Amino acid sequence: MRIGELARKTDVPPRMLRYYEEQGLITPRRLDNGYREYDEYLVDRVRKIRGLLDAGIPTRIIGAILPCLGQTSAIVVDDPDPELRAMLVEQHDKMIERIAFLEQNRDALTRYIDAMDHAAATGD
Amino acid sequence: MRIGELARKTDVPPRMLRYYEEQGLITPRRLDNGYREYDEYLVDRVRKIRGLLDAGIPTRIIGAILPCLGQTSAIVVDDPDPELRAMLVEQHDKMIERIAFLEQNRDALTRYIDAMDHAAATGD
DNA sequence: CTTGACCTTCACATGGGTGTGATAGTTGGA
DNA sequence: TCCAACTATCACACCCATGTGAAGGTCAAG
Numbered sequence: 001m002r003i004g005e006l007a008r009k010t011d012v013p014p015r016m017l018r019y020y021e022e023q024g025l026i027t028p029r030r031l032d033n034g035y036r037e038y039d040e041y042l043v044d045r046v047r048k049i050r051g052l053l054d055a056g057i058p059t060r061i062i063g064a065i066l067p068c069l070g071q072t073s074a075i076v077v078d079d080p081d082p083e084l085r086a087m088l089v090e091q092h093d094k095m096i097e098r099i100a101f102l103e104q105n106r107d108a109l110t111r112y113i114d115a116m117d118h119a120a121a122t123g124d
Numbered sequence: 125m126r127i128g129e130l131a132r133k134t135d136v137p138p139r140m141l142r143y144y145e146e147q148g149l150i151t152p153r154r155l156d157n158g159y160r161e162y163d164e165y166l167v168d169r170v171r172k173i174r175g176l177l178d179a180g181i182p183t184r185i186i187g188a189i190l191p192c193l194g195q196t197s198a199i200v201v202d203d204p205d206p207e208l209r210a211m212l213v214e215q216h217d218k219m220i221e222r223i224a225f226l227e228q229n230r231d232a233l234t235r236y237i238d239a240m241d242h243a244a245a246t247g248d
Numbered sequence: 249c250t251t252g253a254c255c256t257t258c259a260c261a262t263g264g265g266t267g268t269g270a271t272a273g274t275t276g277g278a
Numbered sequence: 279t280c281c282a283a284c285t286a287t288c289a290c291a292c293c294c295a296t297g298t299g300a301a302g303g304t305c306a307a308g
Contacts, residue, residue, distance in 0.1 A: 004284065014285085015267070033274060035285055051225040056180035058264070068236040069229055080244040088237050095230040099223055101175040105193055106219040112192040113212050120204040128254065138255090140296070157304055159255055182294075249308100256303065267292075274285070 003028075006038045010046040017046065023059040025049055025066060055098065057091075065091055127152075130162045134170040141170065147183040149173055149190060179222065181215075189215055 003014045010017075020026050021036075026045060028036040048069060052062045068088060127138045134141075144150050145160075150169060152160040172193060176186045192212060 002285075013266085016265080018287090019265075033285075034287095035274080048229075051222075052229070053265080054180055055222055055226055056178055060264095065229075065233065069232045080240055085237065085240055088233055088240075092230060092233040092237065095226050095233070098175075098179055099226050099230065102179055102219050102223050102226070105172075105176070105189075106216060106223065108193045109189065109212055109216040109219070113209065113216065116204055116209055116212075126255075137296085139298085142257095143295075157255075158257095159304080177295080251306105251308085253306090254304080256301100258300085260298085260300105262297075263295090265293090268290085270287100270289085272286075275283085276281100277283105278279100278281085 001038050001040070003036050003038070006043065006046065009043050010050065012046055012050055020046070020049055020059070024063050025059060061091060125162050125164070127160050127162070130167065130170065133167050134174065136170055136174060144170070144173055144183070148187050149183060185215060 001009075003017055006012075006017060007014045017026070017036075021028065026038075026042055026049075028038045028042070031037050045066070048066070049062060052066075053059070064084075064087060125133075127141055130136075130141060131138045141150070141160075145152065150162075150166055150173075152162045152166070155161050169190070172190070173186060176190075177183070188208075188211060
């Protein structure tokens with residue numbers, strides 16, 4: 001598919017798709033026109049990129065860990081690079097932290113909203 | 125405490141503490157010198173701000189939800205503003221999304237790291 | 249009284265993600 | 279054939295979080 005369709009499917013503007021390409025996160029083929037041609041699997045990939053960006057992870061890091069996030073992890077393991085491993089562990093730990101933190105705040109918001117609703121239902 | 129001590133305790137540079145103040149996230153008292161004086165409870169608050177920023181939440185939103193994240197939620201509920209409620213629910217939902225997303229990727233990283241370790245332990 | 253560590257404000261810079269517009273080439277249908 | 283919709287590249291600009299440095303005030307210790 002071309003860039004417009006991918007943009008529609010992922011709700012990510014073409015401008016950003018080109019930017020992610022520039023950052024090395026996606027590498028579409030080119031048609032004879034020069035038009036970018038995206039494979040279907042890139043839809044998922046772009047969604048993943050968006051999620052990671054929204055979670056505050058910069059493209060540099062995304063580029064590094066993206067190849068390791070596929071469900072078919074068995075294939076990719078061939079060079080036991082200790083530096084890569086350290087980095088993955090680091091990002092893994094950061095994610096755990098973020099999750100715990102967000103869970104806390106999610107619960108706090110739940111409580112607050114419930115309290116609002118309760119206050120509105122009983123007194124006023 | 126003054127800004128330097130708070131900076132040390134929270135690992136957030138003074139520059140950023142002033143910035144958060146400018147954004148309305150913290151409001152320290154002033155000594156007769158003009159020096160900022162921070163209460164102890166602001167340590168936690170700054171840590172919360174950092175966590176939210178790290179999670180990709182902009183200061184504008186942080187300012188809006190921060191008053192609702194205290195553990196003493198019972199006190200603050202007095203005006204049942206429906207707009208506020210809608211916003212809180214929106215942020216709450218976004219947090220849930222982020223959590224689910226991060227959990228997925230955390231698990232993917234876990235699997236990948238395990239696979240690396242396994243590959244290193246058996247073959248080479 | 250001076251020095252050094254702290255604080256103040258102000259301003260300018262930078263980096264990353266994003267928006268927008270100019271200019272131009274391609275394509276497919278009326 | 280021409281128009282509309284798409285695409286391409288390039289450039290400029292914006293917001294936001296952050297760094298950095300200048301110029302100066304406060305204060306405690308020597």
